[in-house]
Amino acid sequence: MSRKPVKYYQLYHLTAAHFKEVIREPAVIFWGIIFPMLISLGLGMAFTQKSVVVHNVGVIADQGSAVENNSNIGGVLEKYAKELPAQKGRGGDYRLTIENPRLGDTAFVFTETDWETAIVLLKRGRLNLIIEDAGGQIRYHFDPGNPDAELAYLKLSKALEDGAVQKPRVAQNIDPLTVNGTRYIDFLVPGLIAMGVMMSCMWGISYGMIDKRSKKLLRRMVATPMRKSHFLMALMAVRIGMNIIEALLLFIFACLVFGITVQGSLPALAVIFVAGNIAFGGIAIFVSSRTANTEVGNGLVNAVVLPMTVMSGIFFSYHNFPQWSMPFIQKLPLTLFTDGIRSIFTEGAGFAETGLPSAILLAIGVLFFSVGLRIYRWH
């Protein structure tokens, strides 16, 4: 009986079998490759392209039309705003656009209405600012707790007061930051790559193993001279391979569509990427070590995946969470992984910054893997 440390023939066939099993599932292509691209496209578009910002303003016209009354507001609207075609059940609205080549254009849509209707529309979020003419002075009504309303007030009042309505002025003291690395998409893509690795490991390995156990396939396989270590090695290798392909495709996509670049060290990126894969591979083995029930498995995987997806700053900075939670959040594997990848992408970081997180991720992986293997239920 051969006692070679690695049986390559067996390892090759195990890897091939795992690989075929993965790629023959058409859903893998969608969820692993197309879906992350769609998220990056959707969120990237929503938060990156500065389109015209529209504020809806209610104009109180208790005694007939404000425009016809020739009030202060009416004068401005008459002169500078464009009357919009009348809509069903409503009078004509006015649209006032203030151009600003640096910050993007702002448009105000004015709707003439009475108090009661204005309040209803405010409650529904259709208006965020109500104005009325009070003896030649414009009075503004809005909820001070609503940042959007406050912004609309600041912009409108400034425009009406300093005459930006008549002549658009360029704010010389504003210098917009649109260089690569500071946009939302630059923040998002590294997060999506990290999350993709976690999801793929947790669902692919954990759920796959629990499913194989529930089908008694594991039990059947370990009743042969198969090496258990080879089985798990092949599983992790296929996962890491798939993750590299998925991350690369997402990166190429984001590169072509949004012009994303990696500003830091590529070797450091490769190292932390593999370390992250090992960390989540290890956690996945640990999570799947006992149960043979796919529904319990579902819950277990979600219990790991959901909190980290929410807390680790994938979509938005975790600094919005309370200060006391920072030490905890920053130690989560997904936070370590995301922060590391992101710093290489956007801050130009290298081994000096990501060496420690990479080592911790590796240690997490090895720890969970060895504990998981020790308590693993093959039968």
Add this chain to the structure above:
Amino acid sequence: MEPVIEVRSVYKSFKGVHAVNGVDLEISGGGFTALLGPNGAGKTTLVEMIEGIQKPDRGEILINGMQWKGNEESLRHIIGLSLQETRFIDKLSVREILRLFASFFDLGKKRVSEILELVGLESKSRSWVGNLSGGQRQRLALGIALLNSPKVLLLDEPTTGLDPNARREIWSILLDLKKRAETSLVLTTHYMEEAEKLCDHIMIMDRGEVLREGGLDQLLAEDEREKIIEFTLDAPGLPKDAIAGDAPFPIEWDSSNGKGRVALDNIETQMPVFFDFLRHKNLHMKNMECRKKTLDDLFTEMTGRRLHE
């Protein structure tokens, strides 16, 4: 001849239930043995202990004179097995799954082709496992069990849930194997016919114990003359007491469908007595069948239950 499998007073319980309760067994090389019993008799637990998948609480198991402990690698090479309802990877083809399992034994393409022929799956070699019928799946499981030309083959309910045709296909593969006399087989089943057809040694198990064992002839020899009469009366709903109460022989009576059963040692003298009894009771026979005693009858006598329950 040196026994291939020796099981000595083995016990195993789960949460206080005695699944296997002091079983001894000895199987010699080339023999085919059936563990016959209803569901929950402890057959699977016993077989899985022989397979090294479960550990006995007490007792000793030797295969080829070796214990599992310390000899796992060697034993895995000489054992072939199929578990109850294993689901292989649905998205692999028949050939691919055989190649995978062959690689565990360092076997290559040639052996895979031989197995495909042996279990009659050549035409399905490119089909995905997920698309196979129940019978084809069981033949694949059997093929995988035979890959390493095992000295000891352990099959756990290889034909449960299959239609008669698919069952006969499995039987014919196993009978071919028997002719070559290189493999010792232990199979569990609750089909009496399967045990009778394939195996020369039968162990009847119930509630973790072996009730009786021996060759088929040996098991039935003690009651060789005994015949079973199964009859239907034109009296549905007749209470059991009304017929079994003062009968000359013990009668089993199922009042729901009007069917009864009686075991007779000597039909020549006892049949007239039985007919007189019915006439006296004014009961009319609609149907009657006289047959030899089977393992199922033997099991019912020992336990009061039937094998399929």
